[in-house]
Amino acid sequence: MAMMRAAIFVEPGRIVLDDKRIPDVGALEALVRITTTTICGTDVHILKGEYPVAKGLTIGHEPVGVIEKLGSAVAGYQEGQRVIVGAITPSGTSNACLCGCLSQDGAGTKHGFKAMGGWRFGNTIDGCQAEYVLVPDANANLTPVPDDLIDEQVLMCPDIMTTGFAGAESGQVRIGDTVAVFAQGPIGLCATAGAKLSGATTIITVDGIAQRLEISRQVGADFTINFRETEPVAEIMRLTDGRGVDVAIEALGTQQTFENALRVLRPGGTLSSLGVYSSDLRIPLGAFSAGLGDIKIVTSLCPGGKERLRRMMAVIQSGRVDLKPLVTHRMKLEQIEAAYELFANQRDGVLKIAITP
Amino acid sequence: MAMMRAAIFVEPGRIVLDDKRIPDVGALEALVRITTTTICGTDVHILKGEYPVAKGLTIGHEPVGVIEKLGSAVAGYQEGQRVIVGAITPSGTSNACLCGCLSQDGAGTKHGFKAMGGWRFGNTIDGCQAEYVLVPDANANLTPVPDDLIDEQVLMCPDIMTTGFAGAESGQVRIGDTVAVFAQGPIGLCATAGAKLSGATTIITVDGIAQRLEISRQVGADFTINFRETEPVAEIMRLTDGRGVDVAIEALGTQQTFENALRVLRPGGTLSSLGVYSSDLRIPLGAFSAGLGDIKIVTSLCPGGKERLRRMMAVIQSGRVDLKPLVTHRMKLEQIEAAYELFANQRDGVLKIAITP
Amino acid sequence: MAMMRAAIFVEPGRIVLDDKRIPDVGALEALVRITTTTICGTDVHILKGEYPVAKGLTIGHEPVGVIEKLGSAVAGYQEGQRVIVGAITPSGTSNACLCGCLSQDGAGTKHGFKAMGGWRFGNTIDGCQAEYVLVPDANANLTPVPDDLIDEQVLMCPDIMTTGFAGAESGQVRIGDTVAVFAQGPIGLCATAGAKLSGATTIITVDGIAQRLEISRQVGADFTINFRETEPVAEIMRLTDGRGVDVAIEALGTQQTFENALRVLRPGGTLSSLGVYSSDLRIPLGAFSAGLGDIKIVTSLCPGGKERLRRMMAVIQSGRVDLKPLVTHRMKLEQIEAAYELFANQRDGVLKIAITP
Amino acid sequence: MAMMRAAIFVEPGRIVLDDKRIPDVGALEALVRITTTTICGTDVHILKGEYPVAKGLTIGHEPVGVIEKLGSAVAGYQEGQRVIVGAITPSGTSNACLCGCLSQDGAGTKHGFKAMGGWRFGNTIDGCQAEYVLVPDANANLTPVPDDLIDEQVLMCPDIMTTGFAGAESGQVRIGDTVAVFAQGPIGLCATAGAKLSGATTIITVDGIAQRLEISRQVGADFTINFRETEPVAEIMRLTDGRGVDVAIEALGTQQTFENALRVLRPGGTLSSLGVYSSDLRIPLGAFSAGLGDIKIVTSLCPGGKERLRRMMAVIQSGRVDLKPLVTHRMKLEQIEAAYELFANQRDGVLKIAITP
Numbered sequence A, B, C, D: 001m002a003m004m005r006a007a008i009f010v011e012p013g014r015i016v017l018d019d020k021r022i023p024d025v026g027a028l029e030a031l032v033r034i035t036t037t038t039i040c041g042t043d044v045h046i047l048k049g050e051y052p053v054a055k056g057l058t059i060g061h062e063p064v065g066v067i068e069k070l071g072s073a074v075a076g077y078q079e080g081q082r083v084i085v086g087a088i089t090p091s092g093t094s095n096a097c098l099c100g101c102l103s104q105d106g107a108g109t110k111h112g113f114k115a116m117g118g119w120r121f122g123n124t125i126d127g128c129q130a131e132y133v134l135v136p137d138a139n140a141n142l143t144p145v146p147d148d149l150i151d152e153q154v155l156m157c158p159d160i161m162t163t164g165f166a167g168a169e170s171g172q173v174r175i176g177d178t179v180a181v182f183a184q185g186p187i188g189l190c191a192t193a194g195a196k197l198s199g200a201t202t203i204i205t206v207d208g209i210a211q212r213l214e215i216s217r218q219v220g221a222d223f224t225i226n227f228r229e230t231e232p233v234a235e236i237m238r239l240t241d242g243r244g245v246d247v248a249i250e251a252l253g254t255q256q257t258f259e260n261a262l263r264v265l266r267p268g269g270t271l272s273s274l275g276v277y278s279s280d281l282r283i284p285l286g287a288f289s290a291g292l293g294d295i296k297i298v299t300s301l302c303p304g305g306k307e308r309l310r311r312m313m314a315v316i317q318s319g320r321v322d323l324k325p326l327v328t329h330r331m332k333l334e335q336i337e338a339a340y341e342l343f344a345n346q347r348d349g350v351l352k353i354a355i356t357p
Helices: A039-045 A158-172 A186-197 A208-219 A230-241 A255-263 A306-318 A333-344 B041-047 B157-170 B188-198 B210-218 B231-237 B256-264 B306-318 B335-346 C042-046 C158-170 C186-197 C210-219 C232-241 C253-262 C306-318 C334-343 D041-049 D157-172 D186-197 D212-219 D232-241 D255-263 D306-318 D333-344
Strands: A003-011 A013-021 A030-036 A062-070 A082-084 A132-135 A177-182 A203-208 A223-226 A245-250 A267-275 A281-283 A296-299 A325-330 A352-356 B003-011 B014-021 B030-036 B065-070 B082-084 B131-134 B178-182 B201-208 B223-226 B243-248 B266-274 B281-283 B296-297 B327-332 B353-356 C005-010 C014-021 C031-036 C065-070 C081-086 C132-135 C178-182 C204-205 C223-226 C245-250 C265-273 C282-284 C296-299 C327-332 C352-356 D005-009 D014-021 D031-036 D062-068 D082-084 D133-137 D180-182 D202-207 D223-226 D246-252 D264-271 D280-281 D296-299 D328-330 D354-357
Touching: A003 A333, A013 A039, A013 A333, A039 A333, A062 B266, A158 A186, A158 A245, A158 A306, A177 A186, A177 A230, A177 A255, A177 C352, A177 D264, A186 A203, A186 A208, A186 A245, A203 A208, A203 A230, A208 A223, A223 A230, A223 D031, A230 A255, A245 A255, A255 A267, A255 A281, A281 C253, A325 A333, A325 C253, A333 A352, A352 B210, B003 B335, B014 B041, B014 B335, B041 B335, B157 B188, B157 B243, B157 B266, B178 B188, B178 B231, B178 B256, B188 B201, B188 B210, B188 B243, B201 B210, B210 B223, B223 B231, B231 B256, B243 B256, B256 B266, B256 B281, B266 C352, B296 C005, B327 B335, B335 B353, C005 C334, C005 D212, C014 C042, C014 C334, C042 C334, C042 D328, C158 C186, C158 C265, C158 C306, C178 C186, C178 C232, C178 C253, C186 C210, C186 C245, C204 C210, C210 C223, C223 C232, C232 C253, C245 C253, C253 C265, C327 C334, C334 C352, D014 D041, D014 D333, D041 D333, D157 D186, D157 D246, D157 D264, D157 D306, D180 D232, D180 D255, D186 D202, D186 D212, D186 D246, D202 D232, D223 D232, D232 D255, D246 D255, D255 D264, D255 D280, D328 D333, D333 D354
Parallel strands: A177 A203, A177 A245, A203 A223, A245 A267, A267 A296, A325 A352, B178 B201, B178 B243, B201 B223, B243 B266, B266 B296, B327 B353, C178 C204, C178 C245, C204 C223, C245 C265, C265 C296, C327 C352, D180 D202, D180 D246, D202 D223, D246 D264, D264 D296, D328 D354
Antiparallel strands: A003 A013, A030 A062, A030 A132, A030 A352, A062 A082, A281 B281, A296 B296, B003 B014, B030 B065, B030 B131, B030 B353, B065 B082, C005 C014, C031 C065, C031 C132, C031 C352, C065 C081, C282 D280, C296 D296, D005 D014, D031 D062, D031 D133, D031 D354, D062 D082
16 A cells, blocks of 8 residues: 655644545546645644644645546546646536536535535545645546746745735736736736736735835836735825725735725725735725625635646746746645745745755 | 796704706806696605705706796707606716716716716705706707606606616627516616516515515516515526626615625626615625636616706607506695605605606 | 437438447446436537538437446436536546536537537437437536426426527626627527516517517517518617627528627627638628727626526526427437438427437 | 818818818807817729718818817817717717617718718718818817827727727727737727737737738737738638637738638637628638538627727726837828828838827
């Protein structure tokens, strides 16, 4: 029985590296040998016990690797091929998927939430902070990596980039729009890049860390606001001559950022929310125009599936967007516990850590 | 100086019929002699002082009448022509209008709200519970009434019908959808009719008044729930086999209906809100799937303009929808104070009162 | 080796009933025992040799039946369950499907056409005018039939209804639209029903057979034009006061109907084409406004997949649309050659023939 | 009676500079003193008599200037303010405009075309190759120019840029798309820039002039094809690994470019047509997949109105797109006859000529 190393959730506060059996491969599955992966903010929620998962589960949902073994009903791939797989792994064949709602495949009740969508890796099945990961519904999810892209270039595609871009896309950003993006962590930075790629001509970003605002300018921001120095709502209204923004993207998951995003919207504008919230939200009556403002609030869960990931890699290949500045650290899988410690405490200017087994 | 009778806001609790000067007609305006009008729930908010307007303002925003005089720059109409005008009167020429956001023309700050959109009649300018009303931006708003339709048939078009239908349209109801409509007052009933007209195949309506639920069946409901007898969220989940609804339309403006609408949504579903709220709203974390449910919340303010109203009357003419059951009472303008008393207290099964000068 | 009866293409002019081996069931497939099927106009093109298929192929793409055997990787169904399957059988897992283009799955080059989309039954694999049919990608395509619907009620769902409705949907018919539908064969009749279900308030249908125009009124037409008596373009412009229609649906596949559909469009209107053409088309310069009319021409191939078919059956269940008048004849599979003869020659007022093994 | 100089159509082959009366200003109009204008390919069609206009008409539809006098019902502007006005001048108040179809305002029959949309300058009313131009529906059309932009920077906004961008927008180009643009004249170059701004990651441009292909690379092309050296359909299929393009933009108005655009589409793709055609078009059966390819053909007429033009200038201001390379020549209004001669014969690498009175 072949064994591998994997980062396993033991109990709140403890994710440890341990041995685990390399799983068997079902007809619709594929086994992928991980070459590079990373840690996500959501993983920190799991570590802290804020988001509950089963004890013994392998964590991680951002895999880059090589196909080790294909299930008997998986076609169109070769073993040895380099691939990425999205954090969300739609089956393609459910009613939700066939209706175009790829991220909400397998939706159901979990932990009191009505739906956790199609997020399975490191949530309901073993994830990819390990030497191997078993990919479900492989026909819809294995995405070959072009030869001219290295692992680190595509490492953001499975989650950060596809989620951030969805902020701009679900907000229906279009040519000539003014867009505000609240929070410039990895997802917020990708939202900024996505807004620029969608034709926004004035992009205003808000964060409290100067280094992040600096990167934000590199990926698309025209104006940056450090909320520790300047009150962002008034400043955005000033920058827009009192008009407000067409689209406000929330990329953190707090009442403050949600509410600010609402307050800066023009009448008829769209709040595009990406954050994972941890408590009830309040919609202030005035900011909501009492329901009379033709305002839209849209939420997006990380889009997945091999076509989506193909498109993300096409963006990287085109050189339109360069996400390399987001990889600030490199560590080995054996150091994963230290990596969590660094990342959870946002030390040393960390944005994303490339982890290699 | 010619005078007319008009229903005037004096102070909270008092709307009285009084004499007022018939206004002069500017270049872009038209004077319309009112033949039929009605009272809206929003007017009751004004009466109660819950929604502030200037003292001395004529109330009312649902006009049917005859063109008395055209401004010098208004073309394509004849004096004597029968017309309706929407509750919302877009200029057509503002940036908001040219951007497709017709209801938010003239948006600005009023009473602490960021925008009250293009609603002017009985809000920022004199309304139509009077013998005459001055129509602004007449070229974009005067809508000729087909000869084969009587006043009462088109009386719902300026507000109730266009708003209710917008609930289904903004929710993007499509063929085969399951839709829940919360509250079956006049706007909720029109939302039900609009959902049917948009192809919804399972429509579930919720109200606490049996008579309204009965009319709701006539205009499109497949299932009705009296919330005084049955808990609506559980019942809707039961009726949909636990799947939830594609679109939930809120047509009242309370935390309870807003929250219930959110709770019955399927992952990826849309809450289409029509209500005018009077306090902050709370979004429960679970019902919102912590932001991960691909849920959309959209709000719609009464669409106006002559093309929209032409389409509403085309619906009536086609016989697809019959809103006559909504006109439950008929009174004279001289009785407007009594009419407010009846309507505000929802006595005698009142839905809408046709008022004729 | 178990055998079955099947309608097989032998050569142009000859489709014969013959014995064929009941196929083995692969991991992703399901074997369905046919209880009711029918003949489509496309099958007549095959019979006449106008659309080429391989000799020996079983014809037919509109199956109602019972699951006889499930492949090892097919889940969520039971053998013995009554199902329908769409004429188009998307895998759900291809890039085209994951991009929302379900009907163009497996697109490639065939017979000089750039793509024949996802149409496989009776085109590239054996079809369902037989005792059994092998369903590919069964997870995405087997659609359980509600108990309260009989076979004949759902017989139109796999092709005629979903295609006809797509004519209205791709044309983006909305509340208050004026729609013209050219040709009222089975697909045109379903397009008429779909336009009504989408909110069109003036529907004008055109055909040369009085009986079809009569049924057209039953399913939604407000005005009918018999082109043998009245020139349709002039008549439609007259009925619309010279305005033209918002959406024109072409449901035959000829230059004449295509061109007429273009000529009656209002500026900014949409020609929604459903027909299968057999020669190059000509776009007259004037009807196309030299390219300056903001005109759209959209084509739709029969949408498939289990979610689409579930929605079609929801329409039938709701009673919103009654397609029973389309089943004009009933015959046994043993009579299939006579059925082709009747249907190909459009004798005896035939619309659709229910065929039962 | 004040006079001005204006370029006037005399007869096919002759546009001459002559004296003309400066017009009076109606209530809804504004008189603009031209500071910079240019010649469009459509003007050459007029010169050659291929597109008929009235004798004595002033030609030109791309104005940059200063408000000289405002009509009595025009508000929100000051005389002396610098403005641009779109080639298309929607009223904002017609049914077409209120329906969102701004470019087809005032649509009717002209010269056998069903509609020439809202194009009035130099078509149905006097244009702007003159010292002054009278702007109709000024409230909807006068667009203030930001102080930091010079005339030549915004000279492309009224027509070339808004039209070219519409090619990408109507084609619904989105992140990760592959787009081909046929012809790289001024409009095609703007279509290329618009495709990039919309998120296309592979842009392939086709032209026969090396200099244009070179500029095309500067504004967004990833690959260029000189059709004099390489057959473009085969080359595009090769570059896309046989997949075809998501969107093909036609920017010339010939059978050849239209047909090539159709041939390179993937199944489900969109042909976005910008060209002004001068003869009937032929749709080859195979390239159209016989109507079964889920293909869309959309046409766009130059979007206008002050909000659209505001957005175009926002793009220029943001520095996202630089159209200065398109201004290849500068001439005085007095030299307009020579300018036509140069432009009509595409001499000296001319793309656009900035003309100043």
